[in-house]
Amino acid sequence: MNESQIIEVKNLKKGFGLQKVINNVSLKLFKGENLVVLGKSGSGKSVLIKCIVRLLTPDEGEINVLGENMGSLNRDALGEMRKKIGFLFQSGALYDSMTVKENLEFPLRRMKMNLTSKETDRKIEEALENVGLSDALYKMPSQLSGGMRKRISLARTIVADPLIILYDEPTTGLDPATSDEISVLINDIQKKYKTSSMIITHDIECARATANRLIMLHEGEIYMEGDLEKFEKSPDPLIESFFKNNNNKIN
Amino acid sequence: MKKITPVLKVAPIIRNVKKQTIVISEKTLEKSRYINNYMSETASFFLFISRIIKATFSRDFEFREFFRQCFQIGYKSLPLISITGFIVGLVLTIQSRPTLVNFGAVSMLPGMVAVSLIREMGPVIIALICAGKIGSGMGAELGSMKVTEQIDAMEVSSANPMRFLVVTRVLAATLMIPLLVLYADLLGILGSWAGANIKGDVSFSLFFSQAFSQIKYIDFLPAFVKTILFGAVIGIVGCYKGFTAGRGTESVGIAANSAVVLSSLLVIVLDLIAAQITDMI
Numbered sequence: 001m002n003e004s005q006i007i008e009v010k011n012l013k014k015g016f017g018l019q020k021v022i023n024n025v026s027l028k029l030f031k032g033e034n035l036v037v038l039g040k041s042g043s044g045k046s047v048l049i050k051c052i053v054r055l056l057t058p059d060e061g062e063i064n065v066l067g068e069n070m071g072s073l074n075r076d077a078l079g080e081m082r083k084k085i086g087f088l089f090q091s092g093a094l095y096d097s098m099t100v101k102e103n104l105e106f107p108l109r110r111m112k113m114n115l116t117s118k119e120t121d122r123k124i125e126e127a128l129e130n131v132g133l134s135d136a137l138y139k140m141p142s143q144l145s146g147g148m149r150k151r152i153s154l155a156r157t158i159v160a161d162p163l164i165i166l167y168d169e170p171t172t173g174l175d176p177a178t179s180d181e182i183s184v185l186i187n188d189i190q191k192k193y194k195t196s197s198m199i200i201t202h203d204i205e206c207a208r209a210t211a212n213r214l215i216m217l218h219e220g221e222i223y224m225e226g227d228l229e230k231f232e233k234s235p236d237p238l239i240e241s242f243f244k245n246n247n248n249k250i251n
Numbered sequence: 252m253k254k255i256t257p258v259l260k261v262a263p264i265i266r267n268v269k270k271q272t273i274v275i276s277e278k279t280l281e282k283s284r285y286i287n288n289y290m291s292e293t294a295s296f297f298l299f300i301s302r303i304i305k306a307t308f309s310r311d312f313e314f315r316e317f318f319r320q321c322f323q324i325g326y327k328s329l330p331l332i333s334i335t336g337f338i339v340g341l342v343l344t345i346q347s348r349p350t351l352v353n354f355g356a357v358s359m360l361p362g363m364v365a366v367s368l369i370r371e372m373g374p375v376i377i378a379l380i381c382a383g384k385i386g387s388g389m390g391a392e393l394g395s396m397k398v399t400e401q402i403d404a405m406e407v408s409s410a411n412p413m414r415f416l417v418v419t420r421v422l423a424a425t426l427m428i429p430l431l432v433l434y435a436d437l438l439g440i441l442g443s444w445a446g447a448n449i450k451g452d453v454s455f456s457l458f459f460s461q462a463f464s465q466i467k468y469i470d471f472l473p474a475f476v477k478t479i480l481f482g483a484v485i486g487i488v489g490c491y492k493g494f495t496a497g498r499g500t501e502s503v504g505i506a507a508n509s510a511v512v513l514s515s516l517l518v519i520v521l522d523l524i525a526a527q528i529t530d531m532i
């Protein structure tokens with residue numbers, strides 16, 4: 001196996017009932033890179049990364065993470081593998097019945113990294129500082145604004161120092177200034193912890209700021225793959241519809 | 252049960268019929284689909300139970316969540332259970348007193364009320380109330396956690412939601428509901444004493460000693476075992492309905508509602524089976 005290949009998706013197919021969502025997708029995530037996944041709403045981006053962590057079972061195809069076939073792992077091995085993966089849910093998925101602190105403690109405790117409570121607290125503080133919400137420690141999720149929740153769930157995703165991070169729309173619903181901060185944060189995490197990430201986004205500014213490589217999903221297949229320059233210069237109307245508006249603004 | 256077997260045998264025949272392009276009425280198809288759903292639902296329910304059992308005996312019991320649930324189920328239900336227990340005892344007394352007077356058997360009142368409370372009224376009424384309160388609560392809570400992807404989030408942070416959410420709730424219900432029933436039985440006898448005092452004058456200690464002198468081992472033990480089963484059923488059904496909630500917020504309501512319906516039904520059926528078994532002893 002290639003050492004630098006963190007995630008490999010081979011001929012993935014996934015549908016629900018009669019509806020086909022992902023027809024045939026193959027992609028690779030390399031060590032240390034930020035891969036941005038673009039695609040229209042409903043094109044199956046969330047389904048794709050849920051298949052990667054095996055929240056959804058693929059109909060066909062193979063998914064290898066860190067050289068191991070996700071489909072063949074037993075429960076314990078799957079748990080071990082998931083400790084290495086951070087997953088940011090599109091909806092945030094904060095635990096309603098727990099405070100922000102307990103939300104962040106939850107993964108730290110279950111992952112059994114044998115931290116003392118002091119170390120746990122310090123990790124939580126650090127994660128909250130990263131998203132700029134240190135003072136929300138004892139709030140309940142219901143007391144937070146939508147954008148704050150998004151940032152807390154981002155903090156929960158990164159709190160246990162994952163090797164791989166799958167971000168499902170990290171900046172949607174945030175104001176431009178906070179979005180920029182999150183983009184910067186994503187880059188910082190990449191550099192600091194040498195993480196490899198897949199970033200699903202509609203936010204072209206975020207894509208521009210974070211992407212080392214991009215993939216465009218369309219009708220269940222990979223429509224285009226390449227670096228930022230290739231996408232920016234593409235005359236393809238579908239790609240343009242993502243990139244054009246903002247270009248005009250800049251011009 | 253009788254309904255299921257023939258349909259299984261008919262299924263291949265239906266397929267053959269289709270090949271010969273004889274049209275099957277939409278109604279027949281609908282019926283077979285319904286029974287199919289019903290069977291796969293039953294199968295997944297039993298699969299869920301086996302997963303609970305497996306998760307119960309795995310490492311790392313979630314004590315904190317378990318105690319939180321015990322508090323939630325037990326302590327938070329006390330007012331409702333107190334009032335119900337008291338009133339059931341009171342009403343039972345008021346209503347049976349005239350008959351007993353006719354037969355000149357008023358002295359049997361405490362014993363009769365105590366036996367019927369402990370054997371039947373207490374367990375069933377309290378279990379049904381718990382099915383409503385606790386079953387719907389679990390269905391709604393877990394259902395909304397499912398819909399908002401919180402259960403998935405636990406899954407990916409390599410916690411076992413089965414162990415954290417379900418095992419703790421089922422065990423808490425299995426422990427607390429029998430205790431609630433015992434407590435309601437006592438309050439029922441207290442209510443009965445109050446009822447007896449409306450038209451007569453019995454001392455508290457005399458009433459209680461009369462009541463308890465009538466209760467035999469065979470009255471108490473099967474009823475207690477029964478309430479343990481009721482508790483388990485209410486917990487399991489509540490969690491099952493919440494855990495298997497669909498997508499979208501309306502599934503939360505459906506989960507809560509069907510948890511109450513199914514657990515009430517199962518409580519009644521279990522009660523019937525328990526009555527048959529106790530009868531045989």
Ligand SMILES: Nc1ncnc2c1ncn2[C@@H]1O[C@H](COP(=O)(O)OP(=O)(O)OP(=O)(O)O)[C@@H](O)[C@H]1O
Nearest residue numbers: 016021039040041042043044045046047048090498
């Ligand atoms: N668990 C599921 N059951 C049934 N259908 C599903 C399920 N998850 C997703 N779908 C369907 O799959 C399709 C793709 O959904 P997905 O959430 O992946 O879209 P997306 O690309 O993430 O869109 P968005 O950008 O709006 O988040 C949708 O049509 C959705 O209805």
Ligand SMILES: [Mg+2]
Nearest residue numbers: 045046090168
């Ligand atoms: Mg999505």
